[in-house]
Amino acid sequence: EAGVVQSPRYKIIEKKQPVAFWCNPISGHNTLYWYRQNLGQGPELLIRYENEEAVDDSQLPKDRFSAERLKGVDSTLKIQPAELGDSAVYLCASSLISAGEGYTFGSGTRLTVV
Amino acid sequence: AQKVTQAQTEISVVEKEDVTLDCVYETRDTTYYLFWYKQPPSGELVFLIRRNSFDEQNEISGRYSWNFQKSTSSFNFTITASQVVDSAVYFCALRGGFSASGTYKYIFGTGTRLKVLA
Numbered sequence: 294e295a296g297v298v299q300s301p302r303y304k305i306i307e308k309k310q311p312v313a314f315w316c317n318p319i320s321g322h323n324t325l326y327w328y329r330q331n332l333g334q335g336p337e338l339l340i341r342y343e344n345e346e347a348v349d350d351s352q353l354p355k356d357r358f359s360a361e362r363l364k365g366v367d368s369t370l371k372i373q374p375a376e377l378g379d380s381a382v383y384l385c386a387s388s389l390i391s392a393g394e395g396y397t398f399g400s401g402t403r404l405t406v407v
Numbered sequence: 408a409q410k411v412t413q414a415q416t417e418i419s420v421v422e423k424e425d426v427t428l429d430c431v432y433e434t435r436d437t438t439y440y441l442f443w444y445k446q447p448p449s450g451e452l453v454f455l456i457r458r459n460s461f462d463e464q465n466e467i468s469g470r471y472s473w474n475f476q477k478s479t480s481s482f483n484f485t486i487t488a489s490q491v492v493d494s495a496v497y498f499c500a501l502r503g504g505f506s507a508s509g510t511y512k513y514i515f516g517t518g519t520r521l522k523v524l525a
Binding site: 403 | 411442444449450451452453454455456457498500509510513514515516517518
């Protein structure tokens with residue numbers, strides 16, 4: 294079974310440019326999460342989807358970040374415009390239900406804003 | 408407020424030594440879940456174990472064992488006879504109960520980097 298697939302693996306952009314990350318969760322997992330992990334820190338939740346509904350986006354900086362999960366399967370996270378402080382690893386995870394089980398994480402996208 | 412503290416930033420051991428990674432948590436929820444994840448150099452977080460707040464039984468899985476103690480709000484992780492492949496960053500995480508708005512907090516600690524030397 295394929296795991297959570299993310300692309301691209303690495304991305305380097307100049308500040309003020311837009312960037313998008315893509316995530317394909319495990320088949321059948323209805324809950325999808327986007328996390329941001331700064332260097333030396335644990336992951337921090339940005340947004341959680343139950344199917345196509347964003348049920349928790351309280352930590353998403355909505356002035357520049359947006360996300361969508363059309364059809365309740367794969368998801369895209371966008372930053373526009375990117376700032377230097379956005380440099381981090383963006384992790385996608387999925388789970389079957391959001392009832393306390395462990396998540397399956399993708400390998401992440403390492404974003405460097407220069 | 409919820410909080411997960413992993414006081415050990417980095418631990419180095421020699422192969423075959425036992426090592427314990429500490430995790431202390433804070434929550435006011437009566438129902439909560441605790442997790443451990445492993446993050447190898449490849450970057451992918453790998454789920455290791457989940458414990459709910461009503462199950463204080465310790466668990467052993469091969470060389471891994473977990474000690475959950477509600478009295479001290481700790482959920483420690485021990486690797487017996489460590490191997491070089493155990494080298495990674497290990498994260499403890501806490502998931503609280505649902506709030507009135509239907510959301511919950513899933514908090515990760517800052518991680519402990521384990522280096523196992525050959």
